Amino acid sequence: MASAVSDPVDLVFRRPTEADHRRIVGLVDEWWSGRRMRALLPRLWFQHFTGTSWIAEADDGRTAGFVVAFISQDDPTIGYVHMIAADPNRRRSGIGRALYDRVFADLSAHGVTRVKAITWPGNRQSVAFHRSVGFRVEEGPGTQNLYGTPAYADYDGDGDDRVVFVRDL
Numbered sequence: 001m002a003s004a005v006s007d008p009v010d011l012v013f014r015r016p017t018e019a020d021h022r023r024i025v026g027l028v029d030e031w032w033s034g035r036r037m038r039a040l041l042p043r044l045w046f047q048h049f050t051g052t053s054w055i056a057e058a059d060d061g062r063t064a065g066f067v068v069a070f071i072s073q074d075d076p077t078i079g080y081v082h083m084i085a086a087d088p089n090r091r092r093s094g095i096g097r098a099l100y101d102r103v104f105a106d107l108s109a110h111g112v113t114r115v116k117a118i119t120w121p122g123n124r125q126s127v128a129f130h131r132s133v134g135f136r137v138e139e140g141p142g143t144q145n146l147y148g149t150p151a152y153a154d155y156d157g158d159g160d161d162r163v164v165f166v167r168d169l
């Protein structure tokens with residue numbers, strides 16, 4: 001594991017299956033504070049990317065967090081984290097970090113040397129979290145300060161600005 005911090009004790013970490021999709025897609029808009037996220041999580045993520053993805057589950061079976069990640073088809077030295085989230089009632093208890101520890105281990109085992117992720121620059125908790133688990137923010141040509149963080153304006157289309165995170169494994 002990449003981190004010396006221990007996992008939340010009452011959680012089980014397991015691979016997602018296709019059967020998890022309906023429940024998790026039903027959580028994401030609320031977990032992103034009302035942003036419309038569910039269109040970013042079609043079933044295909046639970047069919048074709050489960051080997052580098054994880055679910056954290058509480059004793060009572062409730063989902064406490066999840067991460068969906070993959071290895072780049074174009075450059076297998078690059079891993080990419082599509083989505084990561086923790087239950088809003090359980091934040092700051094190490095779930096996100098524990099999920100990332102597992103993804104980093106998966107990706108390293110496949111020869112990945114660099115991990116990337118993006119976020120909306122106004123999502124300050126995501127920026128702080130990614131920095132805390134070892135990502136750096138891409139800056140320099142093409143970026144500008146948006147909400148206090150170097151970011152690419154219109155990165156994902158008009159009005160969809162993004163911070164790009166990079167972490168070497």
Ligand SMILES: CC(C)(COP(=O)(O)OP(=O)(O)OC[C@H]1O[C@@H](n2cnc3c(N)ncnc32)[C@H](O)[C@@H]1OP(=O)(O)O)[C@@H](O)C(=O)NCCC(=O)NCCS
Nearest residue numbers: 083084085086091092093094095096097125126128129132
């Ligand atoms: C971002 C997110 C996944 C973090 O999950 P989490 O389980 O709360 O994170 P952790 O408890 O593992 O936090 C690890 C470290 O990240 C940093 N961090 C996490 N949340 C933070 C916040 N809101 N403000 C400042 N720092 C934060 C801290 O350094 C923290 O360590 P500490 O609690 O010992 O100080 C969670 O806030 C979330 O689900 N947000 C909504 C979804 C989202 O925006 N996902 C990311 C974009 S895809």
